[in-house]
Amino acid sequence: MGEEKRQDHSPGVRFRYIAVGNEVKPSDTTLARLVHPALTNVHEAIAFHGLKDQIKVSTAVDTTLIGVNFPPSQGAFNGNVRSYIDPIIGFLVDIKAPLLLNIYTYFSYASNLRDISLAYATFTSPGIVVQDVANGYQNLFDAMLDVVYSALEKAGGASLEIVVSETGWPSGGGFGATLDNALGEKESGMKMGY
Incomplete structure (x- = not known):
């Protein structure tokens, strides 16, 4: 038997982003202090293999980091998360990678x-x-997205793009959590195209 050729991924698969952490809370100091160094290490590994222009390294945050959320143009990060998010924003600006949201x-x-x-x-x-x-x-989706863009501008990340990494609506378990709302259907039953 001959040696099998190993194929790491299908030829049609193109990796665009690697997320280092998902909604890490700045209050979790054990994990939070590791995000920026991990971003740097993963980026350096990708750059070493000549892939830094093809695969961007980022982290996924949620909107709980926002302190001012209305109106959207006044969006700002909570003051108590700035020591966590500012170095990440600076890193993403330097490597020209988007923030995952x-x-x-x-x-x-x-x-x-x-x-x-x-x-x-x-x-x-x-x-x-x-x-x-x-x-x-x-x-509300567009407004929330613009809130984060405004917060990024105020934190030195005006050049950053945002990639929405998660979104959705629950189909049960809470007020307004119905299958119709989760599917984006109007009373007429017509699906909304989003």
């Missing part, structure tokens, strides 16, 4: 039913709900 409109909706309508949170609003200077927002 997990956005769940459901959690914002469920925690603020008074100010956030279901239609706004589920992409079914018929018109602009929030006007912020020149930007009008018809859905």
